[in-house]
Amino acid sequence: MAADTPSIPKGTRDFSPEKMLRRNYLFQVIKETFEKFGFQPLETPAMENLSVLTGKYGEEGDQLIFKILNSGDFLSDYRKQGASGTLPESRQLLPLISEKALRYDLTVPFARFVAMNKGALAFPFRRYQIQPVWRADRPQKGRYREFVQCDADVVGTPSLICEAEMMLMIHEVMSRLGLSEYRILLNHRALLKGLALTAGLEGQEMAFCTAIDKMDKIGEEGVVKELEALGISQENAKNHIQSISGQVSLSAFKNRHSSVSEIQTSADEVQEVIRLSEQMSMPAGKIEFSPTLARGLTYYTGCIFEVKISNAQMGSVCGGGRYDDLTGLFGVPGLPGVGFSFGVDRMYDVLEQLNLFPEFLGSSTSVLFCSLEPQSLPYALKAVSEARAQGVKAEIYPDEARLKKQLTYANQKKIPFAVLLGATEVESSTWTLKNLDSGEQWSLSPQDAIQHLNAHKIHG
Amino acid sequence: MAADTPSIPKGTRDFSPEKMLRRNYLFQVIKETFEKFGFQPLETPAMENLSVLTGKYGEEGDQLIFKILNSGDFLSDYRKQGASGTLPESRQLLPLISEKALRYDLTVPFARFVAMNKGALAFPFRRYQIQPVWRADRPQKGRYREFVQCDADVVGTPSLICEAEMMLMIHEVMSRLGLSEYRILLNHRALLKGLALTAGLEGQEMAFCTAIDKMDKIGEEGVVKELEALGISQENAKNHIQSISGQVSLSAFKNRHSSVSEIQTSADEVQEVIRLSEQMSMPAGKIEFSPTLARGLTYYTGCIFEVKISNAQMGSVCGGGRYDDLTGLFGVPGLPGVGFSFGVDRMYDVLEQLNLFPEFLGSSTSVLFCSLEPQSLPYALKAVSEARAQGVKAEIYPDEARLKKQLTYANQKKIPFAVLLGATEVESSTWTLKNLDSGEQWSLSPQDAIQHLNAHKIHG
Numbered sequence: 001m002a003a004d005t006p007s008i009p010k011g012t013r014d015f016s017p018e019k020m021l022r023r024n025y026l027f028q029v030i031k032e033t034f035e036k037f038g039f040q041p042l043e044t045p046a047m048e049n050l051s052v053l054t055g056k057y058g059e060e061g062d063q064l065i066f067k068i069l070n071s072g073d074f075l076s077d078y079r080k081q082g083a084s085g086t087l088p089e090s091r092q093l094l095p096l097i098s099e100k101a102l103r104y105d106l107t108v109p110f111a112r113f114v115a116m117n118k119g120a121l122a123f124p125f126r127r128y129q130i131q132p133v134w135r136a137d138r139p140q141k142g143r144y145r146e147f148v149q150c151d152a153d154v155v156g157t158p159s160l161i162c163e164a165e166m167m168l169m170i171h172e173v174m175s176r177l178g179l180s181e182y183r184i185l186l187n188h189r190a191l192l193k194g195l196a197l198t199a200g201l202e203g204q205e206m207a208f209c210t211a212i213d214k215m216d217k218i219g220e221e222g223v224v225k226e227l228e229a230l231g232i233s234q235e236n237a238k239n240h241i242q243s244i245s246g247q248v249s250l251s252a253f254k255n256r257h258s259s260v261s262e263i264q265t266s267a268d269e270v271q272e273v274i275r276l277s278e279q280m281s282m283p284a285g286k287i288e289f290s291p292t293l294a295r296g297l298t299y300y301t302g303c304i305f306e307v308k309i310s311n312a313q314m315g316s317v318c319g320g321g322r323y324d325d326l327t328g329l330f331g332v333p334g335l336p337g338v339g340f341s342f343g344v345d346r347m348y349d350v351l352e353q354l355n356l357f358p359e360f361l362g363s364s365t366s367v368l369f370c371s372l373e374p375q376s377l378p379y380a381l382k383a384v385s386e387a388r389a390q391g392v393k394a395e396i397y398p399d400e401a402r403l404k405k406q407l408t409y410a411n412q413k414k415i416p417f418a419v420l421l422g423a424t425e426v427e428s429s430t431w432t433l434k435n436l437d438s439g440e441q442w443s444l445s446p447q448d449a450i451q452h453l454n455a456h457k458i459h460g
Numbered sequence: 461m462a463a464d465t466p467s468i469p470k471g472t473r474d475f476s477p478e479k480m481l482r483r484n485y486l487f488q489v490i491k492e493t494f495e496k497f498g499f500q501p502l503e504t505p506a507m508e509n510l511s512v513l514t515g516k517y518g519e520e521g522d523q524l525i526f527k528i529l530n531s532g533d534f535l536s537d538y539r540k541q542g543a544s545g546t547l548p549e550s551r552q553l554l555p556l557i558s559e560k561a562l563r564y565d566l567t568v569p570f571a572r573f574v575a576m577n578k579g580a581l582a583f584p585f586r587r588y589q590i591q592p593v594w595r596a597d598r599p600q601k602g603r604y605r606e607f608v609q610c611d612a613d614v615v616g617t618p619s620l621i622c623e624a625e626m627m628l629m630i631h632e633v634m635s636r637l638g639l640s641e642y643r644i645l646l647n648h649r650a651l652l653k654g655l656a657l658t659a660g661l662e663g664q665e666m667a668f669c670t671a672i673d674k675m676d677k678i679g680e681e682g683v684v685k686e687l688e689a690l691g692i693s694q695e696n697a698k699n700h701i702q703s704i705s706g707q708v709s710l711s712a713f714k715n716r717h718s719s720v721s722e723i724q725t726s727a728d729e730v731q732e733v734i735r736l737s738e739q740m741s742m743p744a745g746k747i748e749f750s751p752t753l754a755r756g757l758t759y760y761t762g763c764i765f766e767v768k769i770s771n772a773q774m775g776s777v778c779g780g781g782r783y784d785d786l787t788g789l790f791g792v793p794g795l796p797g798v799g800f801s802f803g804v805d806r807m808y809d810v811l812e813q814l815n816l817f818p819e820f821l822g823s824s825t826s827v828l829f830c831s832l833e834p835q836s837l838p839y840a841l842k843a844v845s846e847a848r849a850q851g852v853k854a855e856i857y858p859d860e861a862r863l864k865k866q867l868t869y870a871n872q873k874k875i876p877f878a879v880l881l882g883a884t885e886v887e888s889s890t891w892t893l894k895n896l897d898s899g900e901q902w903s904l905s906p907q908d909a910i911q912h913l914n915a916h917k918i919h920g
Contacts, residue, residue, distance in 0.1 A: 006572045006790045009507050009560050014573050016580075017500035017587060024501060036848050038825045038855030040477035040873075041484060045606050046506060046562075046592060047469050047526075066507075067529040069558055071596035075550045087547055090535045098529055100469050102506075112466045113474050120476070122872035124858060127477060132506060136531035146505050159858035161841070168845070279838055280845040330466045365498045378739055381621070385628070385741040388496050395498030398584060398619035412582035413500075 011145030034128040042127040044109040066102040102134040115330035123156030155337030164276035181310040185290035194262030213294035244291035372422030471605030494588040502587040504569040526562040562594040575790035583616030613799030624736035641770040645750035654722030673754035704751035832882030
């Protein structure tokens with residue numbers, strides 16, 4: 001057979017064992033936190049019916065959905081329609097040759113699942129979901145066509161305790177990862193809506209939010225231009241931007257807009273989330289009211305939040321918000337909820353930037369057993385089994401090879417210890433335990449060696 | 461927006477939290493075992509270039525690969541080719557509108573990864589991979605279009621220690637899951653090849669194996685017919701089948717075929733795998749020499765094995781074998797290896813059949829905190845935080861609701877304990893801990909209650 005030169009699709013990645021160990025460490029911290037707060041895992045298929053996905057992400061989103069070709073003779077439906085010889089446009093042919101697509105996010109499949117299984121679920125329904133999603137975006141640095149999302153949502157309750165618990169989950173994840181310099185920016189969609197109304201932009205609230213959302217990217221001037229384009233005066237736009245820019249306290253903001261009821265109510269909700277989270281032991285000062293925070297997604301209606309890491313060069317690493325009605329799309333209205341998502345690729349990069357990954361991760365091998373000559377192999381086979389029986393992650397080098405080659409292998413795999421077994425060890429029923437970092441070695445009884453290996457506790 | 465009636469594609473599944481907790485328990489046992497033996501995780505993209513996949517699974521396999529439509533105006537390449545108005549056949553159009561596909565198994569992506577990263581890997585390279593694969597098979601009971609494979613492979617060594625370690629990993633997984641009635645069937649491809657030669661089927665060894673592989677499905681008579689179709693006499697076919705049917709000891713089999721060197725050598729390898737595994741503490745009698753075992757995959761060249769559960773109605777739940785050269789397909793020859801795979805869907809069903817899943821799984825919520833009146837909410841918020849801070853998986857019911865409603869929720873989620881907090885508890889600084897199974901309840905200090913919850917150790 002001819003040898004291909006293999007490659008992987010643009011915008012996708014292989015995760016080598018070294019990267020996987022680190023990714024799994026990150027996922028594990030997030031999972032354990034979700035579970036500590038009563039969130040349980042859900043998984044949905046990678047493929048969804050196209051009808052479930054289309055129309056949910058806007059026109060631009062629809063085009064970024066990866067469609068799956070019907071299997072077999074996919075043109076037969078087109079022919080059955082009695083089509084003439086003329087070739088249709090791609091968008092006319094599409095519905096005839098594709099019925100399924102890869103999921104674009106985890107939110108729509110979640111809403112679809114809740115709508116389909118409403119009768120069987122305990123409400124408020126808390127779930128987390130950690131699965132890949134696919135987007136036919138132009139690949140670029142930090143943007144992938146296949147990437148993992150890490151979502152947690154509660155549906156079936158308007159209680160702000162849920163928002164407060166999300167603040168606490170963020171605190172727990174960030175603290176455990178060593179990212180103590182995080183800040184949570186908190187705002188409310190109805191507050192932005194109130195501002196849009198005072199600017200005379202009734203009916204254009206979403207466009208107002210979209211413009212505000214670009215503050216980081218295009219600056220104040222840019223946002224002023226966008227607001228002018230919506231039909232308000234430059235002065236009006238400038239005033240509005242000024243009223244939400246810079247550090248502003250919640251009470252000062254409330255006073256400034258004391259006549260706008262939407263702003264009063266929503267600012268009170270923001271206040272309440274902070275108060276509840278502090279009652280649940282959230283450290284004071286980590287949550288910042290941020291009236292310029294808008295978040296792009298159209299379905300948010302209540303509190304919205306994002307997390308930034310002050311000592312890293314990175315956009316937000318986590319975000320979420322409350323929605324009134326997500327499952328209404330699928331015929332099940334009246335289920336308010338709140339959800340959030342960790343940006344694991346960005347968090348991974350931040351942890352590398354700040355050198356915060358533990359050096360040894362618990363899931364990697366602790367020790368390599370090396371037989372120094374063919375005669376000591378049976379002793380080595382017995383030895384590695386004894387170690388494993390007592391919970392040590394252990395390998396034996398399977399081929400006859402010089403010690404140097406075996407230790408090179410250990411070194412490449414970052415295995416911290418070796419046990420060397422030759423004639424001397426067989427005769428004295430001992431193991432020679434070698435620390436591969438310091439080079440020190442000791443002659444020990446098997447039991448002492450195992451105790452030493454188990455005591456060398458490693459993270460993860 | 462109009463409400464769709466949502467559904468999921470045929471042959472795919474949602475995994476509810478209840479199922480996910482059980483699946484994660486199963487995956488966790490497998491992962492921990494892989495890692496104890498030095499296997500490290502690898503993940504590859506769901507999408508592979510079509511050229512990587514096609515031609516690797518036979519013609520039938522190629523048709524079962526899910527192809528992904530190129531994004532955007534997918535017909536433009538077709539038009540650029542100056543094609544006339546008439547549409548071509550599906551198979552002619554396919555390469556013009558699709559460049560990527562969903563992976564069909566984990567073996568080919570693994571070989572592709574090794575070929576692409578050979579210089580950076582420590583050999584022998586051990587990896588495990590637990591990811592979904594997709595096949596456009598006709599969906600039927602127990603056969604899905606999206607399902608998870610659970611593979612472990614070592615490449616870069618001919619050492620039979622690797623096979624022996626796989627026997628031990630199977631033993632460990634089966635024992636931990638409570639499936640002690642398992643049997644490992646062991647055979648060797650070269651032994652079957654030797655038999656084919658003695659039957660006069662030189663050059664048709666694979667067809668011989670394929671026929672033998674159907675023994676379970678079509679019986680001895682059926683296999684005789686298939687062998688006759690290959691061009692040997694009925695008598696010859698019957699003799700050959702007789703020589704491998706029923707319980708036969710390895711030594712008897714060797715004696716019976718003492719003149720065939722392929723059979724002698726491969727039977728010795730089978731013997732050696734059993735011997736090595738017993739040196740590594742494999743219980744005697746769990747591995748059965750099974751000369752009718754053939755396994756369908758063409759790339760196997762050495763030992764092959766399958767696992768059956770004697771007390772369950774189910775085909776094999778695990779299988780694997782040795783190959784000479786997997787990465788040769790991608791231009792990197794000379795890397796022999798051995799791999800195996802757990803059939804997690806079947807194992808899940810067996811565990812349900814035999815009622816072997818632990819009742820409480822460690823990752824589910826241990827306790828629901830219930831505030832009995834609005835005034836006790838602050839006390840309850842503090843309480844749930846204290847429990848979580850000491851590692852208890854805990855929830856608080858977020859809405860004001862009667863106790864009955866809160867306990868119904870706990871019951872639906874199979875939460876084993878509740879902590880009831882009202883005026884009495886606030887005044888006396890106690891918690892009322894209730895066992896939701898027995899109905900018993902105790903008034904305890906928070907510290908004692910937490911200790912009780914942490915002592916109620918749960919599996920998983």
